[in-house]
Amino acid sequence: MTTHPVRPPVPPYYTVVFTSVRTEGDNGYGETADRMDELVREIPGFLGLDSARTPGGLGISVGYFRDKDAIEQWRTNMEHQAAQQRGKAEWYESYSVHIAKVERSHGFERG
């Protein structure tokens, strides 16, 4: 499997940047993370997801969405809301969320 970043959609679109530091141990996180990864792809207007985590350090997930309505659907999805609650209770030491409108983007792939 070749990993590569999501090809930038045509602007304007929206992005949700989620940066986090985990607590110790898995505590069911992995299973839920896989499920959320699956679930977000079912949201109409979902355009892609890039994720990275430095071992023992920061994790960053960047979701791309067609518009604010798509983000609102994802934010208020009941399974996602339950996961957000467990995130605060158990999985995250700290996190930040940034919701932003993408004005410009470009990509590069080695020829």
Added chain:
Amino acid sequence: MTTHPVRPPVPPYYTVVFTSVRTEGDNGYGETADRMDELVREIPGFLGLDSARTPGGLGISVGYFRDKDAIEQWRTNMEHQAAQQRGKAEWYESYSVHIAKVERSHGFERG
């Protein structure tokens, strides 16, 4: 050292999301990356930087800036431009850049 995400500034502000996959080997990347990390902090209007890289996989850097002028200063900085050229020539298999205006943000830190 405790790692934690940058505390979200008060919106509106701008974010530059840079996602990338590296080529094999270091080829001087590490040194330049450290220098860029130092240099971006000197840009007036720079607000913070979150970075993560999955070993052997995707890297994501998210920079936060007060406004578009600050991003333009960073984009056109001569040392940064030289690094961007080497990036395309040597360091990156693929990358994407998204420039976006942050409309909402929030953070969480365990009590």
